[in-house]
Amino acid sequence: MKEFLAMGGYAAYVWTSYGITAFVVALNVWLAQRRYRRALGALRPAGTQAEPVRQPTVRKMT
Amino acid sequence: MSVFTSMLERDLRLAMRRWSEFATPLIFFVIISSLFPFALSPEVAALRAAGTGVLWIAALLSSLLALDGLFRTDMDDGSMEQLILSPASLGLLVFAKICAHWLVSGLPLILIAPVLALSFYLPPESLPTLMFALLLATPTLSALAAIGAALTVGLRSGGTLIGLLVLPLTAPVLIFGTRATDMAVHGESALGPLYLLGALAAFSLSLAPLASAAAIRVSVE
Amino acid sequence: MGLKRTFHLLGSPPTVYRLAGLLGPWVGIGAVILIAAGTYGGLVLAPPDYLQGDGFRIIYVHVPSAYIGLMAYVLMAVAAAVGFIWHMKIAHAVAVSAAPVGASFTFLALVTGAVWGKPMWGTYWQWADARLVSELVLLFLYLGVMLLRASFDDRDKGDRVSAVLAVVGVVNVPIIHYSVEWWSTLHQGPTIAQLDTPSITMDMLVPLLTMIAGFTLCFAWLILKRVQAEILDRESRARWVEQLVTGASA
Numbered sequence: 057m058k059e060f061l062a063m064g065g066y067a068a069y070v071w072t073s074y075g076i077t078a079f080v081v082a083l084n085v086w087l088a089q090r091r092y093r094r095a096l097g098a099l100r101p102a103g104t105q106a107e108p109v110r111q112p113t114v115r116k117m118t
Numbered sequence: 119m120s121v122f123t124s125m126l127e128r129d130l131r132l133a134m135r136r137w138s139e140f141a142t143p144l145i146f147f148v149i150i151s152s153l154f155p156f157a158l159s160p161e162v163a164a165l166r167a168a169g170t171g172v173l174w175i176a177a178l179l180s181s182l183l184a185l186d187g188l189f190r191t192d193m194d195d196g197s198m199e200q201l202i203l204s205p206a207s208l209g210l211l212v213f214a215k216i217c218a219h220w221l222v223s224g225l226p227l228i229l230i231a232p233v234l235a236l237s238f239y240l241p242p243e244s245l246p247t248l249m250f251a252l253l254l255a256t257p258t259l260s261a262l263a264a265i266g267a268a269l270t271v272g273l274r275s276g277g278t279l280i281g282l283l284v285l286p287l288t289a290p291v292l293i294f295g296t297r298a299t300d301m302a303v304h305g306e307s308a309l310g311p312l313y314l315l316g317a318l319a320a321f322s323l324s325l326a327p328l329a330s331a332a333a334i335r336v337s338v339e
Numbered sequence: 340m341g342l343k344r345t346f347h348l349l350g351s352p353p354t355v356y357r358l359a360g361l362l363g364p365w366v367g368i369g370a371v372i373l374i375a376a377g378t379y380g381g382l383v384l385a386p387p388d389y390l391q392g393d394g395f396r397i398i399y400v401h402v403p404s405a406y407i408g409l410m411a412y413v414l415m416a417v418a419a420a421v422g423f424i425w426h427m428k429i430a431h432a433v434a435v436s437a438a439p440v441g442a443s444f445t446f447l448a449l450v451t452g453a454v455w456g457k458p459m460w461g462t463y464w465q466w467a468d469a470r471l472v473s474e475l476v477l478l479f480l481y482l483g484v485m486l487l488r489a490s491f492d493d494r495d496k497g498d499r500v501s502a503v504l505a506v507v508g509v510v511n512v513p514i515i516h517y518s519v520e521w522w523s524t525l526h527q528g529p530t531i532a533q534l535d536t537p538s539i540t541m542d543m544l545v546p547l548l549t550m551i552a553g554f555t556l557c558f559a560w561l562i563l564k565r566v567q568a569e570i571l572d573r574e575s576r577a578r579w580v581e582q583l584v585t586g587a588s589a
Contacts, residue, residue: 060382060383064387064392064393064394065392065393066392066393066394066396066458069394069397069454069455069457069458070382070393070394070396070397072454073397073400073401073450073451073454073455074378074382074400076447076450076451076454077400077404077447077451080404080443080444080446080447081374081557083443084440084443084557084561085560085561087439088440088560088561088564088565088568089564091564091565091568092564092565092567092568092571094568095567095568095569095571095572096568096571096584098571098572098575099571099575099580099584265503265504265507268503269487269500269503269504270487270490272491272496272500273490273491279486279487279490282479282482282483282486283483283486283487283504285479286476286479286480286483286515287480287507287508287511287515289476289515289518289519290511290514290515290518293518293519293521293522294518297522297525314518318514321514325510329503329506329507332423332503333500333503333504336496336499336500336503337496337500339496
């Protein structure tokens with residue numbers, strides 16, 4: 057396991073890349089969902105209780 | 119074709135009345151180039167090494183940034199609507215305007231460039247190639263700038279946005295233009311990059327009027 | 340007949356909205372599975388490269404993001420052109436949705452390329468690497484389209500004007516790419532290794548293809564979600580949207 061994490065001395069570079077990728081993909085997923093929720097929310101007249109939007113099963117991507 | 123010439127004539131006559139249209143890009147070009155020695159150093163070697171790049175960047179900026187008004191004046195006084203309604207193709211009219219703009223702002227740049235090149239200690243033998251490269255490159259820049267001006271003509275302030283939209287597209291012109299000049303400076307034949315500059319000019323001059331016309335139509339609606 | 344009918348169905352907002360809602364979860368599940376498998380394959384199963392050691396494993400995130408960045412731009416331009424020519428709302432919705440997602444993946448490709456560059460070249464940035472420089476220009480093109488669209492108050496005008504820019508951009512992408520490549524070969528010493536695996540073996544390639552497929556599905560999921568949102572925004576007055584909302588809250 058330790059050997060795996062060390063990545064043959066390239067640990068810093070490999071894990072940084074994968075970390076940033078995970079972050080950007082997760083951010084994209086979050087932004088898309090927020091965009092959708094807001095569009096749906098804007099449709100409801102003010103004051104009426106909005107039903108929680110059904111969340112797609114896909115949340116985490118790494 | 120008479121539509122083309124009358125449009126060209128009209129724009130040139132308008133430009134003559136406002137001599138600042140001639141002068142602005144030209145003075146801009148001179149000022150940018152003369153600021154570079156302050157940023158670099160007055161040494162001959164340093165200036166000669168950077169000279170080609172400086173001249174091209176300055177030419178690029180001055181022919182792009184002085185362009186906000188290409189369609190705006192026509193838009194503001196309503197003549198653009200007349201042009202759209204006229205039976206002549208809007209693309210052709212836009213092409214005439216690009217040519218007029220090039221004659222007014224591109225041509226003077228080419229004529230003053232050798233003076234600036236000498237001030238950067240470029241060898242005199244390289245000057246004809248530099249001028250020829252600029253002659254082939256500036257029409258492309260005018261065409262790209264026309265696209266930028268057309269895209270932003272519907273906006274209240276398009277000036278800075280034009281640069282942002284168009285500058286990335288000028289990378290090939292910059293690459294081939296500086297390459298041609300550099301080859302001439304080192305005494306080589308610069309035919310290769312010159313051909314490519316010519317190809318870019320033919321390509322952009324044939325497509326830019328269409329793209330600009332499409333953008334103008336949307337903005338006028 | 341079939342083709343024409345499909346085209347008409349794709350032009351109908353409620354159909355596309357429902358279709359996207361149906362497809363979305365499946366595409367998302369596929370993306371998660373493929374990306375998980377590709378990550379495992381890339382980090383664990385693939386053997387270290389004989390030149391770059393374990394550092395080459397960065398390709399499993401770099402190449403897919405670069406591919407999505409470019410593919411999204413082409414998709415955006417094609418969708419924008421279709422929207423411009425046939426006045427198709429859905430096509431504009433796709434173009435709007437593709438821009439931020441594509442830009443973020445292009446940015447990701449740049450960052451992972453830079454991180455990869457550090458152990459390979461000793462510097463984070465190498466102007467002589469044509470691929471990274473082209474990606475930078477591509478990011479500028481994305482920003483231009485997004486900024487231009489955002490400058491218009493009128494959504495329809497913003498759609499159509501930025502469509503022109505997107506098409507101009509996509510025509511220029513190959514020109515820019517080849518000119519940058521030509522330029523980099525002039526200034527490149529033979530010592531600089533391109534960000535590329537010189538000889539990729541099968542057990543290295545399979546995780547890469549898996550990852551590319553996973554990223555593509557992830558991109559598709561993002562676009563479907565954003566297109567749904569765009570449709571709701573653009574059709575907020577339509578009866579079917581009203582029914583959707585009242586039906587959902589009843």
